[in-house]
Amino acid sequence: MKKDKILVRGSKITYTDWTEFLFSLVVVLLSIFAFIIVAYPIYFILIASISNANLVNQGQVILLPRGINFYGYRQIFNDNRIWVGYANTIFYTVIGTFLNLAVTLPAAYTLSRKDFRCRRFIMAIFVFTLFFNGGMIPTYLLIKNLSLIDTRWVMVIVGAVNVFNLIITRTFFETSIPNELYEAAILDGCDHFRYFAKVVLPLSKAVISVIFLYDMVGHWNDFFKGLLYLNDNNLQPLQIVLRNILLANEAFKGGIASGAGEGLGSYAQQYADQIKFAVIIVSTLPVICIYPFIQKYFEKGVLIGAIKG
Numbered sequence: 001m002k003k004d005k006i007l008v009r010g011s012k013i014t015y016t017d018w019t020e021f022l023f024s025l026v027v028v029l030l031s032i033f034a035f036i037i038v039a040y041p042i043y044f045i046l047i048a049s050i051s052n053a054n055l056v057n058q059g060q061v062i063l064l065p066r067g068i069n070f071y072g073y074r075q076i077f078n079d080n081r082i083w084v085g086y087a088n089t090i091f092y093t094v095i096g097t098f099l100n101l102a103v104t105l106p107a108a109y110t111l112s113r114k115d116f117r118c119r120r121f122i123m124a125i126f127v128f129t130l131f132f133n134g135g136m137i138p139t140y141l142l143i144k145n146l147s148l149i150d151t152r153w154v155m156v157i158v159g160a161v162n163v164f165n166l167i168i169t170r171t172f173f174e175t176s177i178p179n180e181l182y183e184a185a186i187l188d189g190c191d192h193f194r195y196f197a198k199v200v201l202p203l204s205k206a207v208i209s210v211i212f213l214y215d216m217v218g219h220w221n222d223f224f225k226g227l228l229y230l231n232d233n234n235l236q237p238l239q240i241v242l243r244n245i246l247l248a249n250e251a252f253k254g255g256i257a258s259g260a261g262e263g264l265g266s267y268a269q270q271y272a273d274q275i276k277f278a279v280i281i282v283s284t285l286p287v288i289c290i291y292p293f294i295q296k297y298f299e300k301g302v303l304i305g306a307i308k309g
Helices: 018-049 053-057 071-077 080-112 119-131 136-145 163-176 179-187 192-200 202-220 224-229 238-253 269-306
Strands: none
Touching (some): 053 269, 080 238, 119 163, 136 224
């Protein structure tokens, strides 16, 4: 078979035959198509949140915003509960994420050590919790008996150990950190704590970044714990606040002004959907902005999760 050599100018990629070229072309086209499917809904929500609500409802906003205005964002950010919710969520996310890392990393390192005799038994207990748990009511009673109801700490202590992240991190330590490093460190007089802090952690930036992102997104989007355990409006996370705004907005949209709640009296019927789109952007924008900084570690993290055991 005669092969045609194709060199793409300005690129290091060389296709040795038409089969590879066509295959790569199909992969690129499918990737572009998948990107459009994933990215366009987010883009549409963004342009709809700053477009005229009537034009959006009529389907005239497709690629570019029309009738640009920021009424939805003004209505949301004029509500003081948004700022309280942001402050609470930032606190829960920062403290909760670092607590997750402080618990997960040492536990995963300990369970990765082959000279730790009880590691299989303890790991089996952790894995068991992935399939069976005590249930919602017993968990709520436990939280109540610990006097954690209506406290900030219920949002960071409950679920501090994520078994899935623990498995990913333990697998990384087992497969990516050679045991020869440990033996060399011991010969140099290094103990477990110093070896973990000075050798293991610096070599584990990839997995730390991945579970950091997992934990951060989990805390940022945490809605259920706030709904169950927090009754004080001053402690509620952003997701609960946004839910309350949407409920009040729907009440106005349905003509039930009496159920709108404080601070929402200026909401107009014609901006109901615009406010909804703005709420989505407000809740997702911080995570979208942070993700690109650690995206390069994500592929390796997915591969780590694929070989967990």
